Amino acid sequence: MNEARSLPLTELPPLDGELSLDTEVRAAAADDFGHVVERMPLAVLRPGSVQDIALVTRWAADNGWKVAARGQGHSTFGRSQVDTGIVIDMTGFGDIHRVGEDHIVVGAGATWRSVLAATLPRKLTPPVLTNYLDLSVGGTLSVGGIGGTTHRYGMATDNVRELEVVTGEGKVFTCSREENTELFDCVRAGLGQFALITRATLSLVAAPDRARRYALVYPDLESLAADQRLLLRKGRADHLQGSILAPDGRWRHQLEMVVFHASGDQPDDDAVLAGLADDRAQAQIDDLSYREYVEAFDKFEELLRTTGEWANAHPWWLTFLPGSAAEETAAAVLADIEPQDVGVHGLVTFYPLTVDAIRTPLVTMPAGEVVFTFNLIRFASTDTQQVGHMLEQNRALYPRIRAAGGVVYPVSAFPLTPSEWEEHFGARWPVVRSAKERFDPAHCLTPGYEVF
Missing domain, CATH: 3.30.465.10 (Uridine Diphospho-n-acetylenolpyruvylglucosamine Reductase; domain 3)
Known part of the structure; x- marks a missing residue:
């Protein structure tokens, strides 16, 4: 029996859009960019109005079903999937x-x-x-x-x-x-x-006219982090990131900095790079239009689509480390994993943020004025054993990150238990729990995170 056919559709008022029971439509909503978790919904709502979303959500809550909104389907761990409820397709x-x-x-x-x-x-x-x-x-x-x-x-x-x-x-x-x-x-x-x-x-x-991009190479994580901290402190960079890649099987450390500028008013490279300890002979400096700058990732996506890796599993692991322990913790993790643990074109991202800039109450950050992102951007092969190995690593890394005072970024391909979510939100947990009871008393929304 098709489980979707058991929905009491006669109880649902007329919709401006469509509640689809089609098997192919439901199957598409059962997968995501991560290609790790698969959950088949009972139906997929293609809303024609906000009222459709309100009606179907209330209907689902009254019947004990779950509801999740799906945008472009780029979750890496089934967060927008529901196996006993309704997926709301927001592309419309x-x-x-x-x-x-x-x-x-x-x-x-x-x-x-x-x-x-x-x-x-x-x-x-x-x-x-x-x-x-x-x-x-x-x-x-x-x-x-x-x-x-x-x-x-x-x-x-x-x-x-x-x-x-x-x-x-x-x-x-x-x-x-x-x-x-x-x-x-x-x-x-x-x-x-x-x-x-x-x-x-x-x-x-x-929007700035131009973006002066500096890709700087470093011999190790310590020197990369030292220059990132300097640039953050001096406020020289409009865009500041960093990555650790292994194009030849060995980790290669790179800083990426962008300085925005007006056409005809190019930054002084010597002043921008003053005091930095990179291998200047390997530095790459490009001047881009702002559009070229914001679309830079497109070339990487095109490459991964060409190799087929874009369609493979993506068990990504994203965290924030306290500035006081960032280099030590990241170096210890990198010493315990191999380049193949992130995939042929995978990478590790590592760069600092100023906590004061982040004001959203439910964004959880480590203690301290400066934190570092530390992400394993994994692109798996078609080998299911490799995917399983990456997921096992994600689980094993969690207590290490927590012991160092770090937190996981919730988009990671990694399940947290309700008690771990409570630990994640810390002092904010009573607010989270109270808001859940006030705004979603039936606990019907977005079950993929397994918060409650």
Whole structure:
């Protein structure tokens, strides 16, 4: 018997969109970019209005089913999947509603690429962009959203002015720092536990004309981190990241810095690089248009699609380490893994952030003024044993990261138990638990995180 056919559809009021029971549609919603977890939903809602989302969410809650919103499907561990409920396909909510002088209003299913398509002709841009532009706005804001400018502007969630959401009770609210503040603070980086984002008003800043990009090579992690700390302290970099790659089977340490500038006003390279201890003979300096800069990841995606790795499993592991223990902890982990543990074109990212720039209440950070991202961006082969090995490593790494005072970024391909989630949120846990009971008392929303 097809389980989806048992849904009491006669109890559901007429919809503006469609509730699909089609097997192929449901199967597509049972997978994601991670290709690690598979959960078959009972049905997939393609909403024609916010009211559709409210109706179906309330209907699901009344019947004891789960609901999850799916944007572009780029979760790495089944977070937007439901095996006993409804997946809401948000791709139809990709409209650009309005572009103002310093803000843009978009549907939650819009991608950052479509946001830029609307803002760049007006010489405007969001302050923080994810490296990969085809993530949905709603999905990004549900977890935080980190980019190369986060050290200066915080997370994407720190640059949101207003949200339209649907709570677990199927109620539609507008929330902001001035209106329904508690809900606004819970929904941003709230992992979809309290409400589903349907529309967002995002802050915009002036887009620079050009981006001067410096790729600097270092002999080891310690010297890379020392220069990253210097650049962070001096405020020289508009974009600051770093990576550890193994193109020849040995770890290679690289700093990536970008300085924005106006056309005809190129930065002084000597001043930008003064005091840095990189191997200057290997430095690569490029001057790009701002569009070329924000689309830089596209070339990497094209390569991975060519090799087939884009379609393989992605058991990514993303964390934040306290600045006081970042180099020591990262070096110890790298000493215990091999380059093949991240895949042929995989990489490790490692770079500092200023905690004061991150103001979203539910974004959990280690103690200290400076933290480092430490991510294993894994691209697995088709070997299922390799995928299993990577997932086992993720689990084994968790207590090591926690013992060092670090925290996991919730988009990781890694399951946390409810008690581990309580530990993750720490002092914020009572707020999280109270908000769940207030806004999603049936506990129907976004079960993939397994928070409750």
